Amino acid sequence: MVLTPGPVDFKEKWKGLEQTINGILRLDKIPRDEWYTRFNDIYAMCGAYPDPHHFELYDSTKSLLEKHVIKLLSIVQSEDTANLLQDYHTQWQNYRKSVNDLNSLYRYFNTMIVTKNNLLKLNREDPFPNESGHKMIGELGLVIWKRHMIVPLKDSMSKILLDEIDKHRHNISTTTTLSIISDVLNSFVEIQSNKPHKALKFYQMYFEKSFLEKASEYFKFEASKLVKKCTVSQYMVEVLQIMKEEGFRSKTYFHDSTYNKLQLKWRQHMVIDCLSFLRGEFEAIINEERLDDMHNIYLILREVKDESILLANIFREYVQQHGIKVIKSLKKYQIHIHFVEEVLDLHKKYRTIVIEKFNNDFLFSEALDRAFSVIINYRLVENQPSKSPEYLSEYCNNLLKKSYKGISEAEIDHKLSQSITIFNYLHDKDIFHRLYQWNLAKRLIFQLTQSIDEEEAMINKLKQVSGYAFINKLHQMFTDIKVSEVLNRIFHNEFLKKLKLKKLDFSFSTYVLQTGAWPLTSTTESSFVIPKQLMACVENFELFYSEKFNGRKLTWLHHQSKGVLKLNYLPKMYIVTMQMFQMLIMLLFEDCNTLKYSEINDILKLNNDQFKKHINSLIECKLLMLDGDNVTLNMAFANKRTKLHITSSVQKDLPQDIQHTINSVKDDRNVYLQANITRIMKVRKTLKYTQLVNEIFSQPNTFAPSTVLIKRSIEILIDKGYLSRTPNVLDEYNYVA
Numbered sequence: 001m002v003l004t005p006g007p008v009d010f011k012e013k014w015k016g017l018e019q020t021i022n023g024i025l026r027l028d029k030i031p032r033d034e035w036y037t038r039f040n041d042i043y044a045m046c047g048a049y050p051d052p053h054h055f056e057l058y059d060s061t062k063s064l065l066e067k068h069v070i071k072l073l074s075i076v077q078s079e080d081t082a083n084l085l086q087d088y089h090t091q092w093q094n095y096r097k098s099v100n101d102l103n104s105l106y107r108y109f110n111t112m113i114v115t116k117n118n119l120l121k122l123n124r125e126d127p128f129p130n131e132s133g134h135k136m137i138g139e140l141g142l143v144i145w146k147r148h149m150i151v152p153l154k155d156s157m158s159k160i161l162l163d164e165i166d167k168h169r170h171n172i173s174t175t176t177t178l179s180i181i182s183d184v185l186n187s188f189v190e191i192q193s194n195k196p197h198k199a200l201k202f203y204q205m206y207f208e209k210s211f212l213e214k215a216s217e218y219f220k221f222e223a224s225k226l227v228k229k230c231t232v233s234q235y236m237v238e239v240l241q242i243m244k245e246e247g248f249r250s251k252t253y254f255h256d257s258t259y260n261k262l263q264l265k266w267r268q269h270m271v272i273d274c275l276s277f278l279r280g281e282f283e284a285i286i287n288e289e290r291l292d293d294m295h296n297i298y299l300i301l302r303e304v305k306d307e308s309i310l311l312a313n314i315f316r317e318y319v320q321q322h323g324i325k326v327i328k329s330l331k332k333y334q335i336h337i338h339f340v341e342e343v344l345d346l347h348k349k350y351r352t353i354v355i356e357k358f359n360n361d362f363l364f365s366e367a368l369d370r371a372f373s374v375i376i377n378y379r380l381v382e383n384q385p386s387k388s389p390e391y392l393s394e395y396c397n398n399l400l401k402k403s404y405k406g407i408s409e410a411e412i413d414h415k416l417s418q419s420i421t422i423f424n425y426l427h428d429k430d431i432f433h434r435l436y437q438w439n440l441a442k443r444l445i446f447q448l449t450q451s452i453d454e455e456e457a458m459i460n461k462l463k464q465v466s467g468y469a470f471i472n473k474l475h476q477m478f479t480d481i482k483v484s485e486v487l488n489r490i491f492h493n494e495f496l497k498k499l500k501l502k503k504l505d506f507s508f509s510t511y512v513l514q515t516g517a518w519p520l521t522s523t524t525e526s527s528f529v530i531p532k533q534l535m536a537c538v539e540n541f542e543l544f545y546s547e548k549f550n551g552r553k554l555t556w557l558h559h560q561s562k563g564v565l566k567l568n569y570l571p572k573m574y575i576v577t578m579q580m581f582q583m584l585i586m587l588l589f590e591d592c593n594t595l596k597y598s599e600i601n602d603i604l605k606l607n608n609d610q611f612k613k614h615i616n617s618l619i620e621c622k623l624l625m626l627d628g629d630n631v632t633l634n635m636a637f638a639n640k641r642t643k644l645h646i647t648s649s650v651q652k653d654l655p656q657d658i659q660h661t662i663n664s665v666k667d668d669r670n671v672y673l674q675a676n677i678t679r680i681m682k683v684r685k686t687l688k689y690t691q692l693v694n695e696i697f698s699q700p701n702t703f704a705p706s707t708v709l710i711k712r713s714i715e716i717l718i719d720k721g722y723l724s725r726t727p728n729v730l731d732e733y734n735y736v737a
Contacts, residue, residue, distance in 0.1 A: 008048035010056050013041045018064060024105070025068050025098045035105065043108050054109065058134055061106075065141055069095070069148040076153070085160055088153065089180045092187050095145060103138030110136040139194040146191040146202070154206045157184070161207060162214055168249065169218065182253035189255055200257060208258055212265055215246065219269035227274055232281035236296035239270045263303075271300050275307065282311055286318045295357040298364075308363055315358075316367035319350050323375030336391040337398070344418050347372055369425075376425040389432035390658060392422050396458065397439040402450050409454065416458050424465055430702040431665050433470065438519045438661060440474060444481050445511060445560055452478075470702065476517035484511045487545075495544045508537045512545070512554070519661075520557055528558065529605050531587050559610070567623075570637055576623070576644045581606060581614040586623065594632045621646045673705055673713045678722050681735035689714075689731035 020038045023030055045053040072095065076087045103110065113134050135143065150157075164181060167174045188203040200208075222242060226235050243266050250259045271278070278297070285293045301307045323346055330338045350368055358364035377386045396419055398404055399412050426432055443449040456478065463471045488509045513520065530538055538556065545554055561580035565587075566573060578586070584604055588595060601611045615631070618624045623646075625632045673696075680695045681687065687695065693710060705713075714733065717723045726732040 006049055008044050008053060010045060010048075010053045013045055013053075014057070014060055017041055018060075020105075021061070021064055021102065024101050025095075027094060027098060038105060039108070042106060046109055046112050054112065057109065058113075058140075061137060062140060062144070065099075065144045066148060069144050073149050073152060076149075081156070081160070083175075084153070084157065085164065085176050085180055085184055088149075088157065089183050091149075092145075092183065095141075096187075096190075099138055099141030099145075102141065103136065106137040110138075135194065142191045142193065145187075150188065150191060150202075158206050158210055161185070162210055165211065165249070166214065166218075169245075178249065178253045185254060200255065203255060208255075208261070211254075211258070212261055215262055216265045216269060219266055220273075223270045223274055227277050232278060232285075233290070233293050233296075235274075235277070236293065236300055239266075240296060240299060242266070242270070267303060271304060275304075279307070279310075282314050283318075286311075286314050289353075291353065291357055294353065298358045298361070302359075302361065308361075312361075312363040312367040315364060316371045319346075319368060319371040320374050322346070323371060324378050327375060327378050328380070336394040339388070339391040340395040340419060340422060343372075343376060343422060346375075347421060373425050373427075376422055377427045385428060385431065385662060388422070389426055389428045390435060392419060392426070393432050393435035393439055395419060396436060397443070400450055400455060400458065401443060401448050403448070404450060409451065412450075412454060413457060416454070417461060420461050420465055423462070427704040428665075429466065429470070430669065431662055433702065434519065434661050434665050435658070437474060437477075440477060441518055441520060444477060446562060466702075467700070473517045476514060480513045480517065481511065484509075484513075487512055487548075490548075491541060491544050496540065508541075510541055515555075520560060529603065530558075531584055533587055534584075567637075569633070569635065572638075572642065574637075574639065574642055574644060576646060578618075578646050579614065581610060582618055582646065585615055585618060589624075589633045593635070594630050597626070597629050597631050600631060617646060669703060669705070669709070670713065670716075673709060674717055676701075677710075677713055677717060678735075681723060681733065684735070686726065686732065686734050689733070692733065 017038050020030060020034060042057065045057050072091045076084065076091060113136060161181060161184065164174055164176045166172075167176075168178060185203065185207060188207060189199055192199045192202050219242075223239070226238050230238060243263070246262060246266065247259060250262050278300070281293075282297070284290075285297055297311065298308075301311060323343070326342055326346060327339070330342065350371075354360060354364045354368050376388050378388075379386050396416065399415055399419075404412070423429070423432065440455070443455070449455055459471050459474050459478075462474075468475075542554055545552065558580045562577060563580055563583035565576050565578065565583055567576060581604075585600060588600060588603060597615075600615065601608075604611070606614075615624070619626050619631075621644075622634055622637055625634050676696060676699060677692065680692065680699075684691075684695070692714075693707070696705065696710060714723065718725065718733075721736055724734050724736050726734055
């Protein structure tokens with residue numbers, strides 16, 4: 001339907017519209033035809049020509065609403081004061097619905113008002129001279145409600161609201177529900193909705209301010225009462241329950257902005273003002289591991305920064321002392337297993353406490369990390385490195401060796417994953433790396449590894465936490481093993497056949513390993529004589545390798561080799577796995593049963609230490625017998641098992657071997673640190689000592705250098721001419737180009 005602008009009789013149109021508005025205010029059901037008619041009447045009055053009637057329409061509507069609200073006020077005031085909130089609530093609910101419907105009926109008028117206001121504001125003109133500004137009808141209705149209903153009732157209603165809330169606080173019976181209180185308070189906010197920047201002003205002025213004052217008085221009174229009659233444990237339970245109840249009322253029934261202000265009052269009067277009472281129990285709560293109290297004290301103090309830091313430090317100190325006590329009490333037998341598993345149990349226990357009782361708060365998580373950094377790197381002997389890298393590497397070695405029985409692959413993987421927890425705390429990761437590398441080398445060379453998949457999975461775990469640079473040598477070791485398998489296959493299946501060389505009477509395989517990737521060194525056996533049984537193998541393989549890789553040199557590590565002998569001279573055949581030098585000694589007895597002790601080494605030309613170690617191991621396992629200076633083949637040897645291994649005594653790490661590894665790591669540290677300092681100074685040119693130290697620690701390191709080592713490295717670099725001191729300036733260094 002299109003209405004053409006023309007003259008309109010305002011009084012006649014208003015008469016009908018007034019009746020409809022009164023019906024809406026009474027919540028009558030308005031017929032659809034009547035609704036459309038009134039909508040068109042409003043359109044006609046606003047678009048009347050030559051003179052539109054929107055001013056008269058606005059003023060008449062405003063006057064009608066004011067009369068209606070004044071009438072409602074008289075109804076509310078005439079009732080019993082005890083029922084004022086309920087009566088107000090009822091009238092507000094009805095009025096708000098009526099105004100919403102009225103706002104819909106005046107939709108065209110609202111659109112016109114908004115458009116006109118915007119255009120006039122754009123031209124910087126006053127839209128309505130001598131007026132505070134025309135509003136949309138919905139907004140107008142709320143302004144009228146505030147002016148003629150809430151303002152006259154504000155004092156009495158505010159007092160009643162606070163009294164009713166106090167009744168709920170003390171569980172006193174009342175007919176005013178919290179939902180009624182909530183709706184009343186929402187009306188304080190809703191009447192200001194047309195002024196977003198001032199939406200809460202009325203609510204704060206006539207309710208929130210007084211409410212917070214009353215809440216403060218309540219908190220003070222309750223705190224004073226509880227401190228006198230409760231223990232700290234009981235007090236915490238009570239004050240948390242008080243805040244829980246107050247918080248529930250605030251979040252559910254008051255405006256959202258009130259909760260934080262209420263919590264500040266609670267914290268001030270029930271926590272901060274009572275800190276001397278609470279603080280006396282901090283250490284007992286932590287040291288006695290009172291888990292519920294830990295959680296409660298955390299909830300109470302988490303927004304009190306200084307006290308939270310104090311509590312976290314007490315927790316750190318307790319965990320640290322407990323952990324050190326555990327380290328000191330470890331049993332010597334299989335100490336590496338006890339160390340890892342007990343430290344992991346301890347870490348799991350306190351990590352659970354941090355998560356569950358301290359809500360995984362950063363302060364407490366950091367405190368736990370600092371404590372375990374001290375525990376795991378604790379030095380049982382002063383001025384000696386921590387044993388942790390050694391214990392952890394041996395623990396991983398045991399899990400990955402074939403000899404580890406009675407556990408599934410999934411369990412092994414789980415234990416290895418857990419071991420990374422300890423690895424992350426290690427200060428001396430470089431020592432762990434060197435020991436792990438050495439153990440891995442033995443597992444691969446002597447075929448002691450339980451599963452290549454598990455080995456590679458462990459290396460990937462280390463890679464995830466330390467990066468590729470940390471594991472690149474370990475990765476290269478696996479590559480060498482795989483390449484060696486291919487080389488052996490080509491050597492046997494192609495090279496020997498091509499040259500029509502005699503097929504070997506025994507199986508022979510080699511590992512060709514890159515010098516830089518493996519922690520292996522050649523011995524001083526420069527004059528060592530290879531027996532005739534093996535000479536052909538060695539010479540043929542060297543020929544094969546020189547043809548395939550021109551210019552590369554092979555260095556044979558016989559002391560890292562092993563062999564398998566079949567003992568056919570006994571009633572029962574035995575298959576014995578032994579170290580290369582042991583096997584060479586046994587091979588001398590192929591043509592005789594007895595040799596002189598000195599004669600054996602004259603033939604092999606081993607150094608005395610090597611010779612004694614290996615021949616004694618054969619005598620100890622009773623394959624050979626020593627009678628004076630004569631070494632005799634034991635023709636009466638017997639064992640329940642037909643497959644024997646006598647390599648363990650030679651392969652086992654001796655304390656001096658481990659110490660040698662650690663010493664070599666220390667030497668590498670000196671070189672690494674000097675190079676690191678040189679790189680830093682080359683970029684920075686000039687640095688104070690403290691600045692240089694900070695730069696060093698900011699770099700990714702596999703160890704934590706001591707200040708003594710840093711100072712010594714600086715002095716060495718000064719002596720070498722890479723750095724110089726700034727004249728007349730204390731502790732400042734310059735890079736020398």
